[in-house]
Amino acid sequence: MTSLATSCRPLAAVALLLLAACATSPAPDAPPARAPAPPEEVPQAVTPLPPLPDKATLRLSIASVGDMMIGTDYPQNHLPDDDGIGFLAAVAPYLSSADVTFGNLEGVLLDGGQPGKKCSNPSACYLFRSPTRYAYHYRSAGFDVLSLANNHARDFGEEGRSSSMQAIAAAGMHHSGRVDDFASFEVNGISVAVLAYAVTKNSNMMLDYELAFETVARFAGSHDIVMVSFHGGAEGADVTHIPFADEEYYGEPRGDVVWFARGVIDAGADLVIGHGPHVVRGVERYKDRLIAYSLGNFATYYGISVAGIKGIAPILTTTLDGTGAFVEGNIVSTIQLRPDGPSIDPKQRALNLMRELSIEDFGEPGLTFLPDGRLLPAPRPRVQPHILQTLVE
Numbered sequence: 592m593t594s595l596a597t598s599c600r601p602l603a604a605v606a607l608l609l610l611a612a613c614a615t616s617p618a619p620d621a622p623p624a625r626a627p628a629p630p631e632e633v634p635q636a637v638t639p640l641p642p643l644p645d646k647a648t649l650r651l652s653i654a655s656v657g658d659m660m661i662g663t664d665y666p667q668n669h670l671p672d673d674d675g676i677g678f679l680a681a682v683a684p685y686l687s688s689a690d691v692t693f694g695n696l697e698g699v700l701l702d703g704g705q706p707g708k709k710c711s712n713p714s715a716c717y718l719f720r721s722p723t724r725y726a727y728h729y730r731s732a733g734f735d736v737l738s739l740a741n742n743h744a745r746d747f748g749e750e751g752r753s754s755s756m757q758a759i760a761a762a763g764m765h766h767s768g769r770v771d772d773f774a775s776f777e778v779n780g781i782s783v784a785v786l787a788y789a790v791t792k793n794s795n796m797m798l799d800y801e802l803a804f805e806t807v808a809r810f811a812g813s814h815d816i817v818m819v820s821f822h823g824g825a826e827g828a829d830v831t832h833i834p835f836a837d838e839e840y841y842g843e844p845r846g847d848v849v850w851f852a853r854g855v856i857d858a859g860a861d862l863v864i865g866h867g868p869h870v871v872r873g874v875e876r877y878k879d880r881l882i883a884y885s886l887g888n889f890a891t892y893y894g895i896s897v898a899g900i901k902g903i904a905p906i907l908t909t910t911l912d913g914t915g916a917f918v919e920g921n922i923v924s925t926i927q928l929r930p931d932g933p934s935i936d937p938k939q940r941a942l943n944l945m946r947e948l949s950i951e952d953f954g955e956p957g958l959t960f961l962p963d964g965r966l967l968p969a970p971r972p973r974v975q976p977h978i979l980q981t982l983v984e
Contacts, residue, residue, distance in 0.1 A: 707748025811859025861915025
């Protein structure tokens with residue numbers, strides 16, 4: 592007789608085989624295997640950008656001079672014996688020590704060419720043409736930017752002024768003067784614009800005051816410092832005082848220099864440099880900005896009188912902060928004794944004359960003139976807007 596246990600063994604074996612088969616077969620609805628998850632990325636530390644410098648702590652020095660023309664070969668050869676190489680040697684250390692050095696270039700830099708204006712009386716009409724190589728004399732002396740907005744910039748027409756622009760750029764300098772020609776560059780992390788104006792044809796027109804103010808405002812919106820120069824005002828030894836009115840010279844309108852200068856500062860300019868009268872005029876600090884109304888004849892070899900006060904001129908160095916505010920200034924007096932170029936004047940005649948004129952014309956010009964030539968800010972009553980003076984008059 593077969594026991595129950597013995598008879599159940601085959602059944603148990605079959606059951607175990609069925610269970611094993613079920614265990615090794617994939618489930619019909621099992622999802623596909625997933626790829627392993629990538630390791631979690633660790634965020635990188637972000638280095639913060641350094642803070643922008645406080646513009647008020649930055650400093651920029653600008654040396655400015657008046658009219659320059661260091662030799663002409665028209666209509667006769669009146670170039671210096673050394674071809675102008677040493678004409679600025681005595682003053683070069685003072686010019687090159689500033690961050691930016693500016694001057695007004697009378698005449699043209701041109702090799703050959705035909706005059707752009709006719710003179711019925713050559714003895715009273717002057718045309719100035721210097722060789723293009725003379726641009727390097729200015730650069731070697733320390734100049735960075737030159738004005739081509741004056742009554743001699745077109746002595747040989749626009750061809751002459753184009754040649755001047757090309758020669759200046761080739762020598763590594765900037766220029767401004769022709770309509771819509773403005774200089775823009777950066778120095779020591781400070782963006783600078785130089786806008787040159789005159790009362791003459793095809794130049795940035797000083798007499799179009801509203802356009803000038805609009806242009807200055809536009810550049811002030813995109814530059815830290817805006818410097819404006821103008822070639823305006825009457826000419827001669829008897830025009831050292833500012834008339835606070837429109838000026839003329841031989842019937843030609845020469846503008847109201849106070850209206851223009853204060854107006855461009857109201858529009859956003861930070862430094863205003865005048866030239867044109869061929870004598871020095873006073874300076875004032877207006878809205879914490881410096882205005883020099885004329886820097887006179889600085890370096891003129893031939894054709895422009897340097898007799899008496901016409902031969903004294905300053906090198907005016909102005910230190911501004913990065914917002915354009917006046918920090919301090921310095922006047923180095925120079926004198927021209929032909930045939931030499933400008934030299935340092937131990938009698939400091941330019942300094943003394945500018946101090947006298949500033950006090951006589953403005954009463955309190957907002958500046959202290961120290962015996963060593965330094966200019967420091969000084970208290971000044973609020974200046975009445977010039978438009979109100981005009982309406983009262």
